[in-house]
Amino acid sequence: MKIPVMEVFGPTIQGEGMVMGQKTMFVRTAGCDYSCSWCDSKFTWDGTGKSKAMKPAEIIEELERIGGHAFSHVTISGGNPALHKGIGELVELCHEQEWKVGIETQASIWQDWLTEIDDITLSPKPPSSGMKTDFEKLDLFIRNLTGRNASLKVVIFDENDFAYAENLHLRYPDVPFFLQVGNDDSATSDNTRLVSNLLECYEWLVNLTVQSSIMNNAKVLPQLHTLVWGNKRGV
Ligand SMILES: C[S@@+](CC[C@H](N)C(=O)[O-])C[C@H]1O[C@@H](n2cnc3c(N)ncnc32)[C@H](O)[C@@H]1O
Ligand SMILES: Nc1nc2[nH]cc(C(=O)O)c2c(=O)[nH]1
Numbered sequence: 080m081k082i083p084v085m086e087v088f089g090p091t092i093q094g095e096g097m098v099m100g101q102k103t104m105f106v107r108t109a110g111c112d113y114s115c116s117w118c119d120s121k122f123t124w125d126g127t128g129k130s131k132a133m134k135p136a137e138i139i140e141e142l143e144r145i146g147g148h149a150f151s152h153v154t155i156s157g158g159n160p161a162l163h164k165g166i167g168e169l170v171e172l173c174h175e176q177e178w179k180v181g182i183e184t185q186a187s188i189w190q191d192w193l194t195e196i197d198d199i200t201l202s203p204k205p206p207s208s209g210m211k212t213d214f215e216k217l218d219l220f221i222r223n224l225t226g227r228n229a230s231l232k233v234v235i236f237d238e239n240d241f242a243y244a245e246n247l248h249l250r251y252p253d254v255p256f257f258l259q260v261g262n263d264d265s266a267t268s269d270n271t272r273l274v275s276n277l278l279e280c281y282e283w284l285v286n287l288t289v290q291s292s293i294m295n296n297a298k299v300l301p302q303l304h305t306l307v308w309g310n311k312r313g314v
């Protein structure tokens with residue numbers, strides 16, 4: 080089954096969340112069932128980007144062509160990769176190569192292949208995104224992924240978002256929980272200003288977290304790749 084692929088890149092480092100710093104390739108799929116106001120990958124769904132329908136075996140070839148032997152981990156992101164049934168076969172083929180596989184999804188659409196993934200990042204969306212979380216759906220995700228290597232990662236832009244994150248963490252206290260700085264200027268090429276703003280936002284988020292008795296077991300992280308490369312694509 081073919082998968083609409085927006086870009087394949089790497090090796091680079093996973094810049095976010097539970098396996099931050101892990102050397103990885105990226106496969107970015109096209110299409111999303113959400114339209115977050117601040118999405119840093121709008122080109123995957125707003126019609127400005129061009130995707131290519133690829134068979135899983137062709138994606139493996141492309142990963143090998145670009146990455147050579149210098150990787151053993153593949154991250155699948157998007158868009159929402161959970162829109163695509165064919166990713167099950169891609170994950171199988173990656174595992175045949177003895178590559179580990181990570182996924183980034185907002186947890187709005189379930190796929191059975193999710194249980195085969197080695198590191199699963201669920202990123203439900205806070206109020207500033209303009210999206211609404213279906214908590215019954217999210218409950219199902221958390222239930223189905225119990226005992227798997229899954230985490231929750233919430234992007235924070237304001238205090239409303241932080242309150243949303245607190246509720247989420249209280250609802251799923253046993254799931255590793257990550258807070259991530261929001262990038263409100265994902266178009267700028269002025270890296271000096273961007274990094275200085277993002278570090279300020281990180282300090283703000285750290286301050287909120289250290290003051291919150293609900294967040295005693297949360298991890299607060301920046302987007303490492305944005306600090307290193309700014310808004311550059313394909314890194
Ligand atoms: C582009 S999304 C693709 C995967 C999936 N649609 C999702 O949202 O989880 C990858 C990650 O980037 C995060 N993200 C998107 N826009 C962001 C921004 N402006 N600042 C910080 N993180 C952002 C998302 O929350 C998600 O964790
Ligand atoms: N280096 C790097 N790390 C990332 N972590 C999540 C990303 C994404 O866009 O899903 C991403 C990305 O695009 N690049």
Ligand code: SF4
Binds near residue numbers: 115
């Ligand atoms: S769910 Fe992810 S890809 Fe979709 S609009 Fe939101 S941040 Fe962008």
Ligand SMILES: [Mg+2]
Binds near residue numbers: 119120
């Ligand atoms: Mg990104």
